[in-house]
Amino acid sequence: MTNLVDRFFAALLSPEGANSMIAPDAKIVAVREQSYAELPLYGTYRGPEGFTEFVAELRRIFDTQLFQVDHTMADTKRGFAAGRFIHRVRDTDRLFHSHWTLYAEFEGERLTLYRFYEDTAALEEACGVTTRSLEDVA
Secondary structure, three states, X not given: OOOHHHHHHHHOOOHHHHHOOEEEEEEEEEOOOOOEOOXXXXXXXXXXXXXXXXXXXXXXXXXXXXXXXXEEEEOOOEEEEEEEEEEEEOOOOOEEEEEEEEEEEEEOOEEEEEEEEEOHHHHHHHHOOOOOOHHHOO
């Protein structure tokens, strides 16, 4: 039997399928909770509409060369996934390589929290931007 994280990744093949698994009040955190004008992918999105906006932003910024899910584990309330990817950044034509991790929470069959982690330094280098100096990080 597949776990909820595996089902969520399978549902991503169809935008409607993924949205059906997003709770109306779900919190989707794209790397950092705060958004930045220099890198609009960062930020917090809400609910199925927010998830649709997040996925559209991914497609606008990246031409995905590889997205690999290496490990998943979940119970009925939370799940984790880890893998790696390579994206070509459309604006710079640079490759962005990173390992990634996802932490997710569920209520029933619906995702209520999606928090994605990746190599932010590599992302910013590939995009040619800097969003925060070391002095700003507490």
